Amino acid sequence: MCGIVGLFLKKEDLRPQLGELLTDMLITMTDRGPDSAGIAIYGDDSGKLKITVQSDTPDATFEGLDAALSAALDAPVSMRVVDTHAVLTLPDGAEAQARAFMAEKGIRIMGAGHSMEIYKEVGLPKDVAERFHLRDMVGSHGIGHTRMATESAVTTLGAHPFSTGADQCLVHNGSLSNHAGMRRELAAKGFLTQTQNDTEVAATYISSRLAEGANLGQALEGTLDDLDGFFTFVVGTKNGFGVVRDPIACKPAVMAETDDYVAFGSEYRALANLPGIENARVWEPEPATVYFWER
CATH class of the missing domain: 3.30.70.600 (Ribosomal protein S10)
Incomplete structure (x- = not known):
């Protein structure tokens, strides 16, 4: 099942609040993924x-x-x-x-x-957050994940986010059907994976596209052509934050945008306590549509 959260702050003066806001969003998604949790924080370079x-x-x-x-x-x-x-x-x-x-x-x-730091471990999201003092973290944007393992073991390396490129990481809700073949294609190009998790294949695919000169939007568009299955991807890069859902879009997702931030949650309740949410533009991301924001 899994739960995904993401928060991209548009204003510098909100950076001290990133850890606090993202932690609350992560913990709210506990019942979507109680076996492990992780977060990526993008701070100053x-x-x-x-x-x-x-x-x-x-x-x-x-x-x-x-x-x-x-x-x-x-x-x-x-x-x-x-x-x-x-x-x-x-x-x-x-x-x-x-x-x-x-x-x-x-x-x-x-x-x-x-600018990126990644922290992930086995355990309830609230416990993972406390262990790593996530509430105290400062930054411009971050993504997080609560995992309910279905296709691989409950381990630290199996937890999300997966990072396979400089300042780039990905969290995923869903399952890929062609990850084994894509893993071989990526390996032939010199992009290797460490685990059997299909999410790492998706992260490696996106980092390979970025390495080839694509921007984040182009890399996310490529997933729609080259990765088969059902998925919601939320990706972080040094300067950006992106979201894409597969053409069927069976996994839940909701987004909100104000003058201060862009936020993503697997469910609206992950966004409900964000400041100014009552005035936000709230929508469900369209299937096979790329959304991304860059500084």
Whole structure:
């Protein structure tokens, strides 16, 4: 079933409220997905690369990780630990070497980019939100997901969002029927997946299109031609926020827009407590129609 939320703030002065608003939206979707939850937050771009990593044994894994990575890169690395996740900040251009280091150490990478941080874990959305202090997070936009697993195991790596490109991530409600074939097509182009989750295939497809020079709207339009199944995708990029539903549009979705924000929820109740919602333009996204906003 699953629940999706997204919030794109149009005004700078609302950024301190992003975590609070998005957390309430996420928790409201608990009964659509109680087994795991995740969120992607887009904050300010410092000009340095941020890599979010995860470990089931964070005390042991993260002890001295920043110093070890700094020595491997011969460059300064800072680390901020948040429960089972850590955000490593390192010089731009060091991603490939850092990823190789993480792979050798067996450390899971949740996502990377200049503004995006991803936090996801098994558990009720309210517990995940508390563990990662999501209410305190500041940013311009974010997306979240509550999962009810149907096609793969309940694990941290199986939780959403999936990030397969710089500052790009995706959450999904539905199921893809051609994900195995598309996984092979993407692998032949050099775009590899880590899990058997069909959502990661969709995220990888979109990141491949972005890497080829498409904008977010074009990448989302491509899903309608190349991905088969029933789906609602909500995608975040460094500068944008996009939504697309399959031509049948059997999965529920509602959007709202004011002068202050654009919001998405699997159900209206996820949006009901947003400020100014009573004056918002509220609508159900049309089937096979791309909606996206970019700065």
